[in-house]
Amino acid sequence: MMCQLSQAARRCPDGGLDGVEVLDAIRSAVRDGFLISLRFTANEFIEGGITEEDGIAIAKIHAASGLVDCLNVSGAANWTKAGVAETVPSMAFPAGRFAELAGKVRRATGLPVLHAAGVGDLATANFAVSEGHVDLIGMTRAQIAGPHMVRKHLDGKDEEIRPSVGAGYCIDRILRGGDGLCLHNAATGRETVLSYNTGTAPGRLKIVITGAGPAGLEAARLCAGRGHSVTVLEAQSDPGGQVAYAARIPWRQNIIGITRWLYARCEALGVSFRFNTYAETEDILQLSPDVVILATGGMPEMGPISGGEALGHSVWEILSGEVAPKGEVLVYDETGGQSGPTAAEFLAAAGARVTLMTPDRMIAEDAGVTNHAIHLRNLYAGGVDIWPDKRLASLQRSDGRISATVITEYGG
Numbered sequence: 001m002m003c004q005l006s007q008a009a010r011r012c013p014d015g016g017l018d019g020v021e022v023l024d025a026i027r028s029a030v031r032d033g034f035l036i037s038l039r040f041t042a043n044e045f046i047e048g049g050i051t052e053e054d055g056i057a058i059a060k061i062h063a064a065s066g067l068v069d070c071l072n073v074s075g076a077a078n079w080t081k082a083g084v085a086e087t088v089p090s091m092a093f094p095a096g097r098f099a100e101l102a103g104k105v106r107r108a109t110g111l112p113v114l115h116a117a118g119v120g121d122l123a124t125a126n127f128a129v130s131e132g133h134v135d136l137i138g139m140t141r142a143q144i145a146g147p148h149m150v151r152k153h154l155d156g157k158d159e160e161i162r163p164s165v166g167a168g169y170c171i172d173r174i175l176r177g178g179d180g181l182c183l184h185n186a187a188t189g190r191e192t193v194l195s196y197n198t199g200t201a202p203g204r205l206k207i208v209i210t211g212a213g214p215a216g217l218e219a220a221r222l223c224a225g226r227g228h229s230v231t232v233l234e235a236q237s238d239p240g241g242q243v244a245y246a247a248r249i250p251w252r253q254n255i256i257g258i259t260r261w262l263y264a265r266c267e268a269l270g271v272s273f274r275f276n277t278y279a280e281t282e283d284i285l286q287l288s289p290d291v292v293i294l295a296t297g298g299m300p301e302m303g304p305i306s307g308g309e310a311l312g313h314s315v316w317e318i319l320s321g322e323v324a325p326k327g328e329v330l331v332y333d334e335t336g337g338q339s340g341p342t343a344a345e346f347l348a349a350a351g352a353r354v355t356l357m358t359p360d361r362m363i364a365e366d367a368g369v370t371n372h373a374i375h376l377r378n379l380y381a382g383g384v385d386i387w388p389d390k391r392l393a394s395l396q397r398s399d400g401r402i403s404a405t406v407i408t409e410y411g412g
């Protein structure tokens with residue numbers, strides 16, 4: 001159906017139809033009382049694009065036509081990559097950013113208005129409705145991360161609703177033809193093999209988990225929820241693991257909501273935590289566990305290069321503040337993920353002159369559009385030089401500085 005709709009929409013301008021004529025055709029094709037809602041951008045926030053004034057004028061035309069029952073107001077120019085990152089707002093944007101715009105359309109047309117863009121929690125949704133900005137709030141990612149949100153709310157269990165943190169992993173995958181998985185909720189999109197409701201175990205086991213990062217915390221939450229006795233041993237003084245590092249740049253701070261929520265749920269379920277405990281075999285055996293879960297995560301990969309690995313530092317060392325390089329800094333990223341650009345942004349904000357280099361055709365090649373666009377925006381704003389197609393061959397110390405030998409991935 002989606003495919004037929006989009007093909008039909010594409011044929012409309014060729015056939016000389018404008019938006020109102022299309023709606024006319026839809027109205028005459030449906031039974032009386034069938035609700036038609038029109039989704040549109042009321043302000044593209046881009047030079048030469050639809051302004052708020054245009055958006056309200058467009059809305060008034062549709063309202064006067066009598067062909068639509070409801071307007072679904074959005075914002076930003078999602079025909080650009082930066083605009084997609086705003087329409088399905090990542091954690092870089094404040095909650096409910098276009099709610100006031102929706103309210104202006106509502107007041108100008110008198111039509112019921114629906115709005116869905118970055119309203120991730122029920123308090124914000126309630127505020128947007130009670131302040132009269134909108135009649136209906138759409139909460140897409142809130143329910144991808146927190147399925148059964150409405151039932152949990154009605155049962156008075158808001159604290160059990162897993163919040164969407166705006167990581168954009170779901171939409172970024174979908175826009176590349178992948179399935180809609182969630183960074184926060186491993187069961188979403190895998191419902192046939194993973195259940196949201198894991199029930200109660202037939203017997204109570206003693207479970208020891210090493211690592212209070214997202215994997216260890218999720219394992220602890222699930223095990224404690226099934227009635228087991230759970231102890232988590234963590235080397236650091238706080239929970240979070242690598243998520244705490246990812247949250248070190250301002251626009252990605254909300255990602256810490258993943259481990260915050262998991263930790264709060266673990267505490268509510270009676271999980272016991274021992275921080276500042278680097279677990280050795282004896283520490284684990286002393287607890288006489290029935291089951292041990294190792295969730296200590298990976299280690300940074302520093303190679304392979306043909307010499308000088310020890311002169312470099314890992315993203316962990318940079319983002320934890322353990323190492324704070326000044327002056328000219330080369331950030332080299334072979335992973336294609338978000339850790340390289342995150343480190344580059346972090347260093348540039350601290351005053352370093354940063355070059356971000358990758359053997360890939362572009363930086364953060366594996367990051368989807370809603371995250372990639374924000375990294376690029378911030379890297380350009382921070383004056384970071386971006387070097388694609390370059391591979392780090394080796395590092396040497398010379399004249400009190402570290403020099404890098406770089407080869408071009410495709411010759412030349």
Ligand SMILES: Cc1cc2nc3c(=O)[nH]c(=O)nc-3n(C[C@H](O)[C@H](O)[C@H](O)COP(=O)(O)O)c2cc1C
Pocket residue numbers: 039087088089116117118119120138139140141142170171174180
């Ligand atoms: C996985 C996913 C699929 C989406 N598919 C559509 C779609 O087919 N049509 C559409 O107009 N918006 C689509 N959207 C955008 C949402 O309708 C909504 O505008 C956006 O996610 C922002 O709202 P939220 O913060 O509640 O997620 C999609 C969003 C997500 C996350």
Ligand code: SF4
Pocket residue numbers: 141142144145163164165166167168169170171181182183184185
């Ligand atoms: S992937 Fe991120 S943005 Fe998408 S639903 Fe999960 S937490 Fe929300």
